[in-house]
Amino acid sequence: MATFLGINLFGLFGQLLVGLINGSFYALLSLGLAIIFGLLKIINFAQGAMYMLGAFAAWMVLNYLGINYWLALIVVPLAVGAVGILMERLLIRPIAQEDHLYSLLLTFGIALMLQGTFTHVFGSSGMAYAIPEALQGGFKLPFMYLPAYRAWIVVASILVCGATWWMIEKTRLGAYLRAGTENAQLMQAFGINVPLMVTLTFGFGVGLAGFAGVMAAPVYSVSPDMGSNLLIIVFAIVVIGGMGSIGGAILTGLGMGVVEGLTKYFYPEASSTVIFLVMVIVLLIKPAGLFGKEA
Template identity: 80%
Template structure:
């Protein structure tokens, strides 16, 4: 356990960087979950499997079709989003009038199927995905060495999260989206195709998971289980931020990543549980979450 009086600046900032990178992935996946639950009231337990699917798709299009990382950044999220559209249209819509527990069970089953299929085809060991040549190397800062690809992940995640928040909270399209999910009959009376809005919203939410998978492929081992443990952490983050709070999911994801990094430096044994400890405390003090609204 590191003492407050015996701090290695390089080690501390190194862990903070790792925490910020993890927080970037947490923010992306939490944002997708918050959009899907906050606007559609669907508990998507397949988000981690779709994140894994995004990483595998990036690997497969490179290996089998020669499609590089830059093209995969656009193609894979669209492909995963299309899979999300099919899921919502042909599976989730059939139970849209049932209790939220049914959507949780259905998406959990989809996650297990995806994980099982990829384990059968590729095995449980990880596959490597090379960092693109343009993003190799790094920057030598006064207090640490910052790899270029890590910096790229942070910038892209913050940019995507910021633009998504602005679109949903500050634009007319976002207003239509919120109104269509809160009062669908009224919006349909005005000629708005609410079922289409719901389908596209779900597709966009899972597309964010696909984007996270592409970003993760070069630095994490691409394996069928890469999304399973991450999903539990992301759900905890969504609960801490407030179920359905878009801004809360982004801020809490980044904050929990940094907190996890700090914990790894000062008390590594607690780093795997610190987020869940925070979740318990928040649920006891403010059940609606830090940024959520009271029911």
């Protein structure tokens, strides 16, 4: 067994990988939250439920329609995004002028309904989703065994996060979005269809959660409460990072996953709480968050 300074490298790298995988999901979810928050100034409490919906949708289209993983990776995020668009148009839009706390409560109610529905239909024990054939097996590296699907999660998530970052920071469309974040009314005056932009942004943010759900289906069991557990951690990560920057949301998500993985190796008892403790420290030192802009 490879050891270095008394540390079991196999174990350490294994936990680091698990941490990176968790971090990929944190990054995807907090990125979606940050994009939605930027333009709508609301927190989507149903983001975790949308992630759960994505995982269940992947399971359902495979078992009912025979649509495989790769196709689901495209179809499901679009479908979940469409659900988000409906949600925004039918439920969130009517109370957009009210206090933002109401939209938080609204999305919380939606999350409860979705989670309750899936618990009722599928039970709470969870379903298995097979790893696609092309990604079964793994690579034997000198210091660890790297399962192919797990490597794929990290690579694909970083690609999607990176593409989203590029789109928002470097393209014309992204410039509109950033301008809308600064001053939506002025954008409207310049002839940009802001209501449409808001709807599509919400759909995109929610679609990211759906994408994360499909990615998660083969590694975690597909269960109704998979989203709510994850979302609370993601909230802590959003507080740590601050929602001011897109890149910050991605980096904090991945970073916190790694921190969690390291904790699992060195002090497993604290692994479920370490992210919350980091949040406490950040609140004490830099309340606005690591990448936060507001005072």
